[in-house]
Amino acid sequence: MIVITGATGALNGATVDHLLERMPAADIAVVARDTAKARRFADLGVTVRQGDYADAALLPRAFEGAGQLLLVSSSDPRADAVGLHRTAIDAAVAAGVGRILYTAHQNVTPDSTFTPSRDHAATERLLADSGVAWTSLRNGFYAHSLGLFLGAWRQTGVISVPADGPVSWTAREDEAEAAAIILASNGAHNGPVTLTASAAPTFADIAGMASDVAGRTVTLEVLPVDEWVAAQVAGGTEEFMARFLLGFYRAAGRGEFAGTDPLLGTLLGREPRTVRDLLAAPTPTP
Numbered sequence: 001m002i003v004i005t006g007a008t009g010a011l012n013g014a015t016v017d018h019l020l021e022r023m024p025a026a027d028i029a030v031v032a033r034d035t036a037k038a039r040r041f042a043d044l045g046v047t048v049r050q051g052d053y054a055d056a057a058l059l060p061r062a063f064e065g066a067g068q069l070l071l072v073s074s075s076d077p078r079a080d081a082v083g084l085h086r087t088a089i090d091a092a093v094a095a096g097v098g099r100i101l102y103t104a105h106q107n108v109t110p111d112s113t114f115t116p117s118r119d120h121a122a123t124e125r126l127l128a129d130s131g132v133a134w135t136s137l138r139n140g141f142y143a144h145s146l147g148l149f150l151g152a153w154r155q156t157g158v159i160s161v162p163a164d165g166p167v168s169w170t171a172r173e174d175e176a177e178a179a180a181i182i183l184a185s186n187g188a189h190n191g192p193v194t195l196t197a198s199a200a201p202t203f204a205d206i207a208g209m210a211s212d213v214a215g216r217t218v219t220l221e222v223l224p225v226d227e228w229v230a231a232q233v234a235g236g237t238e239e240f241m242a243r244f245l246l247g248f249y250r251a252a253g254r255g256e257f258a259g260t261d262p263l264l265g266t267l268l269g270r271e272p273r274t275v276r277d278l279l280a281a282p283t284p285t286p
């Protein structure tokens with residue numbers, strides 16, 4: 001049995017869809033905070049169990065019988081993500097899970113300025129100490145997030161950032177498909193695996209691609225940090241979130257998101273989607 005958390009979300013929901021192409025629904029269970037949100041899986045014959053990382057008592061039962069358990073990383077920037085992941089890993093150990101898989105990030109850096117990168121580093125240490133076989137899916141940064149990071153460049157012709165650096169922007173759909181392939185391979189991938197597109201363009205590179213796609217010049221401006229934060233806040237972003245994102249840009253500027261790996265393309269049997277594909281799409285996902 002493969003047990004999957006986070007299936008009510010985009011990434012692991014798509015992973016379940018890909019798994020259903022590879023194995024019977026009876027071999028899959030999803031764990032949801034709100035089981036009503038997992039109705040579409042129940043309708044397909046997938047077992048739906050209730051579970052929340054914040055409720056330790058429920059979890060061992062939710063994870064029962066899992067030869068493999070896919071743990072989603074916490075999606076709340078204000079939560080104690082490592083504490084939640086610890087609760088989930090402890091419950092997996094208590095439930096006798098065969099292998100834990102975890103949706104980490106390509107940037108796993110203990111002293112990163114980007115909070116999730118520090119959380120992933122701490123969580124991988126918990127996995128390594130758990131005594132259970134584990135696989136950490138180090139996914140590239142979601143390429144569709146560029147819709148948010150690039151702002152209204154199609155209208156303004158300008159991309160504004162507080163720091164520039166290379167990022168291995170990767171399509172979430174490709175990462176979901178790769179996770180299903182790895183789950184279906186029954187332990188063929190052990191420890192950290194890096195799943196990224198084949199290139200890590202800088203924002204300057206992306207401005208160049210955007211110029212090609214738009215047929216006019218799109219420029220990159222690297223603003224002083226305070227000016228960039230103020231512009232974000234003036235545009236309606238909470239200051240907490242603006243500073244959270246600033247941590248991303250600073251980490252990018254330090255080269256922390258530069259790493260790429262051919263594994264994703266090998267698993268998919270095709271070239272992963274690229275940033276240029278995304279920019280050329282008529283209606284990019286926000």
Ligand SMILES: NC(=O)c1ccc[n+]([C@@H]2O[C@H](COP(=O)([O-])OP(=O)(O)OC[C@H]3O[C@@H](n4cnc5c(N)ncnc54)[C@H](OP(=O)(O)O)[C@@H]3O)[C@@H](O)[C@H]2O)c1
Pocket residue numbers: 005006007008009010011012013032033034037051052053054072073074075076084103104105139140141142145172
């Ligand atoms: N690689 C990247 O660039 C990148 C970018 C953003 C996020 N991420 C990470 O990747 C993960 C998956 O991304 P996504 O796009 O699928 O996010 P998403 O659509 O927001 O889904 C997050 C999923 O995690 C579940 N979840 C959140 N907190 C939980 C908890 N305490 N206990 C159990 N389940 C919990 C949510 O359940 P509910 O439906 O009940 O809310 C939802 O199913 C995110 O959680 C985040 O850690 C990665």
